[in-house]
Amino acid sequence: xxxxxxxxxxxxxxxxxxxxxxxxxxxxxxxxxxxxxxxxxxxxxxxxxxxxxxxxxxxxxxxxxxxxxxxxxxxxxxxxxxxxxxxxxxxxxxxxxxxxxxxxxxxxxxxxxxxxxxxxxxxxxxxxxxxxxxxxxxxxxxxxxxxxxxxxxxxxxxxxxxxxxxxxxxxxxxxxxxx
Amino acid sequence: xxxxxxxxxxxxxxxxxxxxxxxxxxxxxxxxxxxxxxxxxxxxxxxxxxxxxxxxxxxxxxxxxxxxxxxxxxxxxxxxxxxxxxxxxxxxxxxxxxxxxxxxxxxxxxxxxxxxxxxxxxxxxxxxxxxxxxxxxxxxxxxxxxxxxxxxxxxxxxxxxxxxxxxxxxxxxxxxxxx
Amino acid sequence: xxxxxxxxxxxxxxxxxxxxxxxxxxxxxxxxxxxxxxxxxxxxxxxxxxxxxxxxxxxxxxxxxxxxxxxxxxxxxxxxxxxxxxxxxxxxxxxxxxxxxxxxxxxxxxxxxxxxxxxxxxxxxxxxxxxxxxxxxxxxxxxxxxxxxxxxxxxxxxxxxxxxxxxxxxxxxxxxxxx
Amino acid sequence: xxxxxxxxxxxxxxxxxxxxxxxxxxxxxxxxxxxxxxxxxxxxxxxxxxxxxxxxxxxxxxxxxxxxxxxxxxxxxxxxxxxxxxxxxxxxxxxxxxxxxxxxxxxxxxxxxxxxxxxxxxxxxxxxxxxxxxxxxxxxxxxxxxxxxxxxxxxxxxxxxxxxxxxxxxxxxxxxxxx
Numbered sequence: 001x002x003x004x005x006x007x008x009x010x011x012x013x014x015x016x017x018x019x020x021x022x023x024x025x026x027x028x029x030x031x032x033x034x035x036x037x038x039x040x041x042x043x044x045x046x047x048x049x050x051x052x053x054x055x056x057x058x059x060x061x062x063x064x065x066x067x068x069x070x071x072x073x074x075x076x077x078x079x080x081x082x083x084x085x086x087x088x089x090x091x092x093x094x095x096x097x098x099x100x101x102x103x104x105x106x107x108x109x110x111x112x113x114x115x116x117x118x119x120x121x122x123x124x125x126x127x128x129x130x131x132x133x134x135x136x137x138x139x140x141x142x143x144x145x146x147x148x149x150x151x152x153x154x155x156x157x158x159x160x161x162x163x164x165x166x167x168x169x170x171x172x173x174x175x176x177x178x179x
Numbered sequence: 180x181x182x183x184x185x186x187x188x189x190x191x192x193x194x195x196x197x198x199x200x201x202x203x204x205x206x207x208x209x210x211x212x213x214x215x216x217x218x219x220x221x222x223x224x225x226x227x228x229x230x231x232x233x234x235x236x237x238x239x240x241x242x243x244x245x246x247x248x249x250x251x252x253x254x255x256x257x258x259x260x261x262x263x264x265x266x267x268x269x270x271x272x273x274x275x276x277x278x279x280x281x282x283x284x285x286x287x288x289x290x291x292x293x294x295x296x297x298x299x300x301x302x303x304x305x306x307x308x309x310x311x312x313x314x315x316x317x318x319x320x321x322x323x324x325x326x327x328x329x330x331x332x333x334x335x336x337x338x339x340x341x342x343x344x345x346x347x348x349x350x351x352x353x354x355x356x357x358x
Numbered sequence: 359x360x361x362x363x364x365x366x367x368x369x370x371x372x373x374x375x376x377x378x379x380x381x382x383x384x385x386x387x388x389x390x391x392x393x394x395x396x397x398x399x400x401x402x403x404x405x406x407x408x409x410x411x412x413x414x415x416x417x418x419x420x421x422x423x424x425x426x427x428x429x430x431x432x433x434x435x436x437x438x439x440x441x442x443x444x445x446x447x448x449x450x451x452x453x454x455x456x457x458x459x460x461x462x463x464x465x466x467x468x469x470x471x472x473x474x475x476x477x478x479x480x481x482x483x484x485x486x487x488x489x490x491x492x493x494x495x496x497x498x499x500x501x502x503x504x505x506x507x508x509x510x511x512x513x514x515x516x517x518x519x520x521x522x523x524x525x526x527x528x529x530x531x532x533x534x535x536x537x
Numbered sequence: 538x539x540x541x542x543x544x545x546x547x548x549x550x551x552x553x554x555x556x557x558x559x560x561x562x563x564x565x566x567x568x569x570x571x572x573x574x575x576x577x578x579x580x581x582x583x584x585x586x587x588x589x590x591x592x593x594x595x596x597x598x599x600x601x602x603x604x605x606x607x608x609x610x611x612x613x614x615x616x617x618x619x620x621x622x623x624x625x626x627x628x629x630x631x632x633x634x635x636x637x638x639x640x641x642x643x644x645x646x647x648x649x650x651x652x653x654x655x656x657x658x659x660x661x662x663x664x665x666x667x668x669x670x671x672x673x674x675x676x677x678x679x680x681x682x683x684x685x686x687x688x689x690x691x692x693x694x695x696x697x698x699x700x701x702x703x704x705x706x707x708x709x710x711x712x713x714x715x716x
Binding site: 462513517520534 | 627
């Protein structure tokens with residue numbers, strides 16, 4: 001988790017204290033704590049929680065814990081990355097439809113489409129909408145907020161995050177040139 | 180301070196010799212010296228000054244020392260970061276009003292609005308306007324120049340700086356697409 | 359190869375798991391494995407294949423192995439880099455003609471023109487088109503996908519990749535300002 | 538020189554093999570060799586040349602050696618950095634006049650104006666035009682090519698390079714928004 005936290009920040013996919021990471025561990029999940037800087041995750045920066053039921057430890061976990069939990073309950077994800085990449089957020093605010101359609105070959109091939117979901121940070125509404133979108137997709141964008149990406153490994157969740165942003169960036173610049 | 184200096188440069192929020200950092204230490208403040216490269220702060224790159232009264236040491240401190248001092252006198256800030264992020268500066272020159280209104284969820288939630296203040300570098304006018312703006316806000320942009328962000332810790336001041344820039348960047352690209 | 363993999367990612371020319379690198383070694387070629395992160399190539403991340411004939415090892419090699427092989431058969435290249443730089447891909451989708459013409463002095467001098475080729479990833483059609491284009495050029499862009507650059511050394515292939523992207527970026531921003 | 542080479546590449550002001558660095562050493566100058574990667578300068582990557590007269594060693598020195606030499610002959614520069622930052626090159630191609638006028642406060646204050654000069658790489662014409670421009674300025678842009686910045690130290694030449702690019706980037710984005 002420390003490695004991918006550093007990588008996300010270094011690759012400009014998230015700014016330090018924004019965003020969070022988790023991995024499934026049987027009936028539990030390991031998730032980054034609230035307010036932790038993603039490029040400085042250390043052992044104490046992570047907390048272990050039950051996937052099925054919340055506990056008093058939720059208070060110190062990421063404020064998006066409810067979203068991670070709902071995703072693990074509804075999908076086979078083993079790893080989740082929540083980031084705030086700029087062009088994914090911009091495209092989520094620009095599309096009228098409920099999905100962003102990539103125009104680059106990798107985006108088309110691996111993502112097909114990127115669902116845009118709604119909901120205020122940390123709410124059950126957001127958690128449900130995001131989990132729902134991730135049943136049929138590897139990555140989704142919360143309108144005006146950021147991305148959630150899942151994978152069998154953190155490697156895959158990282159790859160999806162990077163590909164969502166790359167696809168949205170390409171689309172943004174292409175559309176601007178075509179205007 | 181060395182850590183956050185490196186981080187600001189690495190994250191593109193300031194270019195090396197531009198910008199400065201300080202922390203409150205009782206009635207004193209530690210501030211980066213004039214002309215110091217923020218990604219190379221070492222112990223000798225910082226000077227301790229009285230908050231209440233200027234001294235002959237002001238000459239070797241950051242040329243924005245007066246702004247830091249005035250902020251500490253007028254707000255409960257424990258840490259101040261002055262940076263020059265590109266999109267915050269651009270937005271400060273584009274807005275007609277006295278505040279930049281973030282359109283992303285984090286920007287709205289944590290900043291509400293970002294005041295734009297005026298004044299020439301190193302002047303009492305700039306110091307007063309900036310301190311005034313930071314009584315009710317965590318971050319402000321000096322028109323055509325750069326950001327001042329405050330926090331209980333350097334961590335918080337860094338977070339505010341990054342969020343101001345992220346919010347301004349999103350707003351810029353969104354507005355360009357909507358034109 | 360590890361060094362240039364890291365450099366490509368660090369310099370934003372490719373995102374980790376996208377892209378691949380190879381070098382000629384007599385009648386063989388060393389190529390990065392399928393799904394390997396370019397900034398984490400280690401000795402086991404590379405596989406040695408015959409240039410002239412495919413084998414069961416192709417399965418674990420990059421999915422673009424056929425393109426590398428065809429380039430080595432048809433050109434004197436000693437090193438090949440396949441990357442996914444943003445502006446090269448955008449320009450490849452924007453040009454109506456079969457070549458991108460650089461407007462900066464280095465681009466004009468070293469590249470003259472950048473051919474844009476077509477073909478689906480991993481196909482013989484793409485391999486043939488790319489190899490054909492690289493007989494007379496150092497770098498080419500696959501429409502909507504990424505770059506292939508060749509050189510006598512990895513140094514040169516890296517230089518060509520960076521120059522193709524730099525030239526496309528300059529051209530994009532210049533054309534936008536001229537609109 | 539190694540430090541500033543790394544810094545230029547890391548800060549996106551130049552791409553590896555483009556660009557060169559020199560320092561005055563009495564009647565001599567130390568200059569990076571032809572084709573050297575700026576982020577990998579080592580002791581053998583630099584050559585010592587007479588400022589006043591060329592020699593057979595010129596062949597292995599940077600292809601812009603004539604420009605460095607002419608600058609040292611005509612100005613009090615102690616250090617020179619030649620880089621290829623994107624927005625400085627774009628602005629040099631967009632201005633009709635012979636100077637780029639910064640719109641940000643630091644650009645106005647430290648640079649006043651940035652002369653744009655013409656001439657093919659490695660020619661006496663380019664060398665004369667650049668040296669002439671640097672008599673009254675700290676930095677200049679060669680149209681469609683890159684920047685030359687001078688200083689009493691490499692620190693200053695680096696600062697000027699970064700400020701020229703920052704000022705051009707701000708101007709570009711501001712002008713685009715105002716269109």
